[in-house]
Amino acid sequence: MTETHRTKQAEDRWNWLWEWANPVKFMSLSGKILPWVMGLCALTLLPGLIWGFFFTPEAVNFGSSVKIIYVHVPTAMLAINIWVMMLVASLIWLVRRHHVSALAAKAAALIGLTMTVAALFTGAIWGEPMWGTYWAWDPRLTSFLILFLFYLGYMALWGAIDDPDTAADLTSVLCLVGSVFALLSRYAVNFWNQGLHQGASLSLDKQENVSDVYWQPLVLAIVGFSLLFVTLLLLRTRTEVRRRRTHALETRERMADA
Amino acid sequence: MIALLIRDLKLAMRAGGGFGLGLAFFLIVTVLVPFGVGPESQILARIAPGILWVGALLACLLSLDRVFQLDHEDGTLDLLATAPLPMEGAVAIKALAHWLVTGLPLTLSAPIFATLLNLQSPGHLWVFVTLLIGTPALSMIGAFGAALTVGLKRGGLLLSLLVLPLYIPTLIFGAEAATRGAAGLENATPLALMAGITAGAIALLPFAASAAIRVNLR
Amino acid sequence: MLDLGKYAVAVYASWAIALGLVVLLVLITLRQSAKAKLDLDAAEARKAARHG
Numbered sequence: 001m002t003e004t005h006r007t008k009q010a011e012d013r014w015n016w017l018w019e020w021a022n023p024v025k026f027m028s029l030s031g032k033i034l035p036w037v038m039g040l041c042a043l044t045l046l047p048g049l050i051w052g053f054f055f056t057p058e059a060v061n062f063g064s065s066v067k068i069i070y071v072h073v074p075t076a077m078l079a080i081n082i083w084v085m086m087l088v089a090s091l092i093w094l095v096r097r098h099h100v101s102a103l104a105a106k107a108a109a110l111i112g113l114t115m116t117v118a119a120l121f122t123g124a125i126w127g128e129p130m131w132g133t134y135w136a137w138d139p140r141l142t143s144f145l146i147l148f149l150f151y152l153g154y155m156a157l158w159g160a161i162d163d164p165d166t167a168a169d170l171t172s173v174l175c176l177v178g179s180v181f182a183l184l185s186r187y188a189v190n191f192w193n194q195g196l197h198q199g200a201s202l203s204l205d206k207q208e209n210v211s212d213v214y215w216q217p218l219v220l221a222i223v224g225f226s227l228l229f230v231t232l233l234l235l236r237t238r239t240e241v242r243r244r245r246t247h248a249l250e251t252r253e254r255m256a257d258a
Numbered sequence: 259m260i261a262l263l264i265r266d267l268k269l270a271m272r273a274g275g276g277f278g279l280g281l282a283f284f285l286i287v288t289v290l291v292p293f294g295v296g297p298e299s300q301i302l303a304r305i306a307p308g309i310l311w312v313g314a315l316l317a318c319l320l321s322l323d324r325v326f327q328l329d330h331e332d333g334t335l336d337l338l339a340t341a342p343l344p345m346e347g348a349v350a351i352k353a354l355a356h357w358l359v360t361g362l363p364l365t366l367s368a369p370i371f372a373t374l375l376n377l378q379s380p381g382h383l384w385v386f387v388t389l390l391i392g393t394p395a396l397s398m399i400g401a402f403g404a405a406l407t408v409g410l411k412r413g414g415l416l417l418s419l420l421v422l423p424l425y426i427p428t429l430i431f432g433a434e435a436a437t438r439g440a441a442g443l444e445n446a447t448p449l450a451l452m453a454g455i456t457a458g459a460i461a462l463l464p465f466a467a468s469a470a471i472r473v474n475l476r
Numbered sequence: 477m478l479d480l481g482k483y484a485v486a487v488y489a490s491w492a493i494a495l496g497l498v499v500l501l502v503l504i505t506l507r508q509s510a511k512a513k514l515d516l517d518a519a520e521a522r523k524a525a526r527h528g
Contacts, residue, residue: 063482111501129486235509245516
């Protein structure tokens, strides 16, 4: 490395981030902050859910069914945001070849899938008393079903390829192309059927949508679920790093035996 | 480039598979639907554009795993990777060959099969037009999926799982345009959107597909 | 317990499903994590034995 390169790297203000890309450093850093994230998650998620479940009044049009919002909205938000996070991680892997980034995308997929399923089921159960049907081919519901299919395909591709680097490359390309088509599907579905679902309940003009009594515990629940995602993501990425190391050691063993 | 196209077409003809099988499959799907739905011509005519689109899409899917598989097995793909022709071009040619042996026959036969589903006069035309514009996108997206799974021994099922979600926008706009056209409604918007997807897929997906093939050949 | 009126079933069912899925995910994560740790320790031990 030349002198200019070194100074350039030293000046890179994203260095704090790229520290995480080194697997050894990642393991020690994530090990250190994991208990803190876990604790914060417990401190926000549990009160948020308990507040939402026990201490919120009935809403005018929804009755007590409004309580479903505390599990429906956070899971739905995570389902989409986790896909975005996987897209970013895939891009980082493709551009900068940081293994931890690819493994983080892999680790996030199952969390995203679970959240999508949870959002779909809670939405269906909520839809039955509200709209009189469990399922309607409403744009938002349909988009989530499509998102579910994308998660399935992504995870299936990871599972089908043996070589870890090949798998990381191909799934990243799929994630990229898939994101474009997922976005296209979103608009296509909108065009195809204007639906029953109310607009986003958390837009900036919250007064119009949800009053404070429901909004405050909801924010707490969303923060809690997000921290839960971070906790699980760190745990699962650590697992993937360990698996990768085991895989490397075993390959080396086999080479030595041969 | 043209040599590659002609070679691919010859192979497809000789292997006997792609050309006839996809078409036969499409016919069978079209025949099976009335058995499942019932023979009322009103209902059949209303769902005909959608059925023809789904049938064409599935028939297209059927032959996708052969786009690169044979070339991968006999090493032609490695030669293509080192050939002066850029990989992107080779991928586009292969997608074009796939379209010529599957998409085009499907498009040409769809108006005839539409008669089986009691589709009335302007419907034939619109099914033909939408398939003509839409099937190239199906072949190109399919070639991308085939490129992702080319190194796998049994990639067929995985290929369908990967490709089908990517087909959704094309299917929605295509079937919508055909249905509206058949009902005599204005359908320029879905038609334009579908054409946009086709153009975008042809312009951009060869890059993604050839990147995937290079990874698989590594 | 709370009186949830006519929506009791819907509320309980959706909470049960959502929390059940999350708990399942956590359990799977913990199990995979423990297994990966064990496997890695075993592999490292073998490596140490080889070079030791």
